[in-house]
Amino acid sequence: MLLGDALDMVLDAPLSDFAQNGYARLGRVLAPDAARRLGERSDALMLGEIKYPGLFYQHDSPTGRYEDLVFGEGWVGPSLSYRKIEKLELDPLFSSWIENDLFARIARSVLGSHVTLYRAVLWNKAPESGMDLPWHQDDGAFWGIDRAPCLQIWTALDDAPSDAGCVEVVPRSHLRGLASPLGGTVCTDQLEVPESCADRVLLPVVAGEALLIHNHVWHRxxxxxxxxxxxxxGISYLSGDTRCRRKRCAPREFRRLFGD
Ligand SMILES: O=C(O)CCC(=O)C(=O)O
Structure with a gap:
């Protein structure tokens, strides 16, 4: 699925950008045919043509506003307007992408020799639709793990120019840590601080391009x-010794991806 010589890419510059700025562009790494097949598989999952018990679905809100999302509904029937689908690792085609050798090299450089999977998510914005996803960080009490996650690799299956709702980041915001212990959405009073996201950067990409996104960098x-x-x-990788702190139900065992 990797494009041409992507596997042998020199990683010094992207890894240094990632450490400094909290994000980095990898460039095009997914071959066009593989992007097309993953796009078709995404649609098949949304339309219910392929089903896996345990896939987690969340549909776009009826109004297109994030505040109006209905939580806990899951699958609501065939629709190309699901906002996200989690547990993509259940599908063999997505699993191949999650475990590709370039991402293994990157994950091991950042996280160490043993790497597990926290989550793999389809982020979908239907044509002339989708929503304004607020500034957020991907960590906090809700994640229920015993150390801060840091590495996410996001791969575009379609072109995502600025007007298609490309990812936006606030460079270096990961250096400030979590905006609140709960994590997730950055609260409005912090956004009102004038310098909070004044230097935001839009990251338009073409299909097949990938981005490294630090879990703590503000993004939307x-x-x-x-x-x-x-x-x-979007794939969130963990260092192999990360443990789930959940007490009310059985702690999660994270899927081992790279290591012995
Ligand atoms: O693709 C998007 O719109 C959102 C991505 C995101 O929030 C993430 O990867 O954590």
Whole structure:
């Protein structure tokens, strides 16, 4: 699925950008045919043509506002307007991408020799639809793990220009740590501080491009104003010794990806 010589890419510059700024561009790494097949598989999952028990679905809100999302509904029938699908690792085609050799090299450089999977998510914005995803960080009490996660790799399955709701980041915001112990959405009073996201950067990409995104870097995305779907896969990797702290139900065992 990897494009040409992507496997042998020199990683010094992207890994240094990632450490400094909290994000980095990898460039095009997913071959066009593989992007097309993953896009088709995404649609098949959304339409219920392929089903896996345990896939987690969340549909776009009826109003297109994040505040109006209905939680806990899951699968609501065939629709190309699911906002996200989690547990993509259940699907063999997505699993191949999650475990590709380039991402293994990157994950091991950042996290150490043993690497597990926290989550793999389809981020979908239907044509002329989708929503304004607020500024957020991907960590905090809700994640229920015993140390801060840091590495996410996001791959575009479609072109995601600025008007399709590309990912946006606030460079170096990861250096400030979590905005609140709960993590997730950055609260409005912090956004009102003038310098909080004044230097935000938009990251338009073409299909097949990948981004490294630090879990603590403030990031968001806007609505899709184009006539085309904007689908991407976001993978959160963990160091192999990360443990689940959940007490009310059995702690999660994270899937081992890279290591012995
Ligand atoms: O693709 C998007 O719109 C959002 C991505 C995101 O929030 C993430 O990867 O954590």
């Amino acid at each position: 995305s806007g609505k899709n104003h184009t006539r085309f779907a904007r689908r991407a896969i």
